[in-house]
Amino acid sequence: MYGFCGKTSAHCGEGCQSGPCSQAPISPAPSAAPAPQNSNPGSFRTVGQSGVPAMHAALLPNGRVVFLDKLSNGQYAYSAEYDPESNTYTPLAYKTNAFCSGGSFLSNGTVLNVGGNAPLTWLDDTVGNGFQGIRYLTRSSSDASQDGENWNEPGNQLNTARWYPTLQTMPDGSIFVASGSLNGLNPTVLANNNPTYEILSAEGVTLGQSITMQLLVKAQPYYMYPFIHLLPDGTLFVFVSKSSETFDVANQKTTKSFPDLPGDYRTYPNAGGSNNWTPEVMICGGGAYQDITSPTDPSCGRIAPLVPNAAWEMDAMPEGRGMVEAVLLPDGTVLWVNGAQKGAEGFNLATDPAFEVLIYNPKATLGQRWTTGASSTIPRLYHSVALLLLDGTLMIAGSNPDQMPVVAPDVDPQGFHTEFAVEIYTPPYLSGDNANRRPTAITLSKLDIETGVSTFTISFTAPGNAQKVQVALYHGGFVTHAVHMSHRMLFLETQGWKAGATEQTITVAGPPNNNVAPPGPYVVYVVVDGVPGVGQFVMVS
Template identity: 30%
Template sequence: MGLLGVFVVFLHCLHLVAGQGTWTVLNNNAGISSMHTMVTHYDTAIFLDRTNIGPSQIKLPNGRCRQNPRERISKTDCYAHSVMFTPGPNTVRPLYIFTDTWCSSGHFIANGQMVQTGGDFEGNRKIRTLSPCASRGNCDWVETNDVLAVGRWYSSNQLLPSGLRQIIVGGRVTPSYEFYPKRKPGEGAFKLAMLGENDNLYPFVYLLPNGDIFIFANRRSVQLNWNSGKVVREYPLIPGNPRNYPSAGSAVLLPLTWQNGFGVAEVMICGGAATGASRSGNVNAPGSASCGRLVATAGRPNWAMQNMPIRRIMGDMLNMPNGDVLIINGALNGYQGWGKERNAALNPVNYNVATRKFQVFAKTNIPRVYHSTANLLSDGRVLVAGSNTHQFYTYRGAFPTELRVEAFSPPYLAAGNNGIRPVIRAYPKALKYKQVFVINFTVGRRVGGVEVIMNNAPFVTHSYAQGQRQLRLKTAAPVKAGAGWSVQVTAVPGATIAPPSWYMFFCVQNGIPSKAVWIKQNN
C-alpha cells in the first residue's frame, strides 16, 4: 500500500472515530457512585447516592460525622454520600446529606435552588434543598422542616408555571400526587388510578403548553388538569412492553418550537424490559428496541412506532443542543434492580428528530447500568456517572460499583468543527416572557443558518431526566456587528412553555452549538 496509502487510511479512521464522538475519563474516583445527578447554573454538578450504603470512598471534611439513630447501616457515619463535582478541574467536594435519599426525586425552582423530595425509610417524607454555588463556595444540603403528605419512593417531580411549586407524582405503593409547597395549609395527596399498576414507578411527567400535565406509567398515559384534579383525557396504550421502573424504558419531551407557537408537545419513549421480565425474574430477557412518538396536544393522538438499532433497558434520553436526542447508558438484557441486568449497552445512539433516523456513536469501555446517570453540560458534552447494581459498594463481579466519571463529546465537538463553532460574547443576564433580545457571537466561518436553543437542567435518576425541556427560539438572520455577529431572538411567550428558572442558551450554527450561557427566565 505504501506509506501514503497507510496515512490516508489512518486519516479516514480518525474521521470515522470523530464522526462517532469521543469519550474521556474525567475523574477516576469521585468518592461516590451517583444515583441522582444535577447540573447547576454555576456549571457544577451535584452527585447524590443513598445514605444507607455503608462507607463511600470519600470522607466528610474536618472530622465531621453524621449521627442518625434511625440509620439502618451506620448510625455514626463519617463518609459523604453526596459531592459537588466541578467539570474542568474535575474535582470533588464532599457534601452533607442527613436522611436517606435512595430513589428520591427533585427539580430546580426559579431561583436555581434544588428541591429534593422523598427517599427510603427515615427519608420517605423528607424535603431537602440545596442552593448551588461556584466551585469554591460552601453550599450544602439543608433538611427543611416541611414534610410530604405521604411517603414517596420512586416518584417524579415537575416544576409548575409559577416556577416556585412542583407537582410530585407517584411512588412505590403511592398511586397519588401532591404539591410542594402546598396550595393551602393542610393539603394532602390526590389519588390517580393509573398509578396503581405494576411497572409504574418513576412515571414520566411533562408540563404541556396549555399548563396541564402529561403523565405516563407502564403503558398508559393521561392528560391531567392539576388545578381541577380532573383527568382531561386518556391516550392510547403504547404498543409493546411496559416502560417504567422496573422495566426501565426512558422518555423525552421533544423540542418545543416557535414555528408552531410552542403549541405542539410530542413525547418520545424508548426501550424497556420485555413484558413480564421483572415479575418472572428473567434476567436474560432481551430488552426492547421499540420507540414510540405521541403528539400529546393532537386532537386524535396515536403512537408512531419505530425501532432503535440497539435494544436497551435503563437508557437515558437527553435533548441535545443541536435538536437531536441522545440515548445513552443501560443494558441489552434484564430489568432494573440489583444484579438484574446483563450485557451493557456501551454505544450511545443519536436520534434525528426531523428525519427520524438513528446513528450509532462510539462506545465507552465502562458499563453504565443500574443507578447510572447522564446530564448535558453547558459546553455541549454529556456528563456520565454512577452505576452500582449492588446493595452496597462492591468492587468485584460483572458490574462492580463504578466511581469513575466520564464525558461523552458528540461529533459536533470534533476538532474540524472548531472553525464554525460560535462563541457567545454578549447576552442578557435575565429575560421576561416575549422579550426581544440580542445575542452577540463570533465565529471563524459563517456557514448555514443560526438559531438559539434553550435547555433547562433536569434532575436525572433511574433512566429519567425529571423536568427536562428544550425550546427552539425565533431567531432572526445574523447581522454583522463589529468583529462578530448579532442575532435578534424572541423569548418564549409564557410560563407554561418554560417555567421561570435558569436555562442554558446555545447559539447553534449549522448544527454546531456554542458553549451555552446561563440566562434566568423570569415572569
C-alpha cells in the same frame, strides 16, 4: 415474580397489569432495526471520579454537577459537587436518606430533592428517615460563596412517604410530585404503594394533600417513576407502564387518554427513556418482567399529545435496552445512552451492558433516524446518569447495581461493581473539524428573562462563512433511573443574523409563557450551523 403472572407468555390474567387474557392483543411493537455508524461518531474519555455513586444528578447554576447516593469506607459521604473544569469533587452531607428520591428546580434556581428511603441507623445514625424528606441545594452563577455548602433540610416534609417519585415544575413555580412507595417494599402488595400526587408551593413546601391518580392506580405495580412532561397548554403528559394521558392539575382531572404504547413495560423496573419538545414525546426501550432473564425491548414510540387523534408512531433501536436514557442536544438531535440488553432494574438484575451511544435525528425520515455513535468500555447499568454540560458535551457517570457500594470488582460475582469513573462523551457537533467552528465571545445583554415580554441581544463571533444561527433555551432537570424530570428545550425566535458575517449581534425573543418555559434556571446555547458555543445560565420568570 414482579410483572410475571397469569399466562407467562403474555403476562396477562386476573390481577396482572396487562389485564385479562381475553383482552384484544395490542399491535406488536417493531423488532430491532439496524442503525448505521454515524460518519462522525464522537468520542469518549474518562476524566475523573464522582466521589459517591452517581444515582441522581443535576447541573447546577454554577456549572458544576451534584451527585447523590451513598458511600461507606470508614467515613461517610452521600452527595458530591463535581467540578467539570477541574474534574474534582467536594463531599456534601444531607440529614435524611435520599436513596431513590426525585427532584426538580425551584424558580429561584434551588435544587429540590424529595422522598427517599429509610433511616440508616444501622450504618450511620446521622442519616434519618428520608421517605418524606425535602432537601434544598442552592448555587449561583454569580456568587461562588455557596459552592461546597451542604444540603439544607429545615424540617419540611412531604404529605406522604414517597420512594421513587417523579417531579415536574409547573407554570406558577409550584411542584407536581407524583407516585412512590410508602415503604420500599413489594409493589405487588398494594398496601405498600402510594399512587397519588401532591403539590408543593413555589418555595418547595407541601400544600398538605395527597390525591389519588387513577392512571397510577391502574398501572400498579409499574406505577413508580412515571414519565411526566409539562405541555404548552398547561396540562401534564403522564406516562406509566404502557398507558398515558394528559392531566389537568388545577381541575384534578384527565383531559385526554391515549392508546397504549405497543411493546413491553416502559417504566420502573423495566424502564426505557423519555424526552419532550415540539411538543412531542418519545419513549424507547423497556422490558417484560423484573428478573435477570427478562428480554428488553428495542421499540420506540413517538407521539404529539396535543394533536387531534394523537397516535404512537413506532420506530426501533438496533437492540433492546432497559435503563436507556435520552438527552436532548442543542442542535436538535437526541442521544440515547446507558443501560442493558438483558434483565431489569434492581440489584444485580441486568447483564449484557449496552456500550454504544445511539444518535436520533427527529427530522429525518422514519426508518433513517438512528445512527450509532462511539462506544464506551464502562458498563452503565442500574443507577447510572447522563446529562448535558455547559460546554455541550455529555457527562456520563454512575452504575451501582449492588445494595451497598462494591468498590473492588473481584468481590462482585457478576463483575458489575460500583462505578465511580466519570466519562465525557463529545458529540459529533464538537468532533473533528466541528471543534474549530464554535461561536465564541458570546455576550448576553441580560441574564434575567421574563416570558411573554422579554427580548435580549446576544453578541458573538461566528466562524467564517456561517449560514445559520439558532438559540436553544435548555433545562436539564433532575436525572435518575433513566428519568429526566422537568427536562426540556426550545428554540427561541431570533432577528438580525447576517449570513457570512463574523461579528454578529442578534435580537432574541424570550419564551411566550410559563407553560412553555416554567420558571427557573436555564442554559442559553448559541448554535451556529449546528455547532453550539459554551452555554450560559439565565433565570426565566
